[in-house]
Amino acid sequence: DADVTQTPRNRITKTGKRIMLECSQTKGHDRMYWYRQDPGLGLRLIYYSFDVKDINKGEISDGYSVSRQAQAKFSLSLESAIPNQTALYFCATSASTSGGDEQFFGPGTRLTVL
């Protein structure tokens, strides 16, 4: 079984719709992250959370919100999706006990906003 899972894996939606992407992990890690990946731009950090009560904006948080429902769950919401949010979204986890540097990624969610 995968240690970091993301649902859905693919989603096509329309401009203005609210979308939630979910991430769950069984690694027991305290830190979780959301990234988006666009061709030629690499991975960019949207939000990160170091524990259930700690939520931080990343490089590109505008248009997104997150919720850390439990240590194992971190969801990303697009309140009103727009076409330039079309991208591949990755959730990742890391453990503060190991210095928090190595990150483990979920399989990704491919989101298309029409």
Add this chain to the structure above:
Amino acid sequence: RKEVEQDPGPFNVPEGATVAFNCTYSNSASQSFFWYRQDCRKEPKLLMSVYSSGNEDGRFTAQLNRASQYISLLIRDSKLSDSATYLCVVGLRTARQLTFGSGTQLTVLP
């Protein structure tokens, strides 16, 4: 200037070749350095950490030059299975984040 810069490639090399990738980073306070590998449409996975003294893992050798703010990855005796995108990643503990380069694409040809 991007915080982490890589030559995007693509690098097309024959099996058995030696290939080297370079990466530069802009923040001199960076403290942790990694190479990740990403297969097409898959998630990134850690290939190796990069230590100040340089380190080797089988056919892969990583080196760090702090003075020049430069990281390298050398792959010897390339295999078809090495075909992937290689991401240079830099961390700054005070920022509690990792910064990813946009990746270098490698194709190993039979």
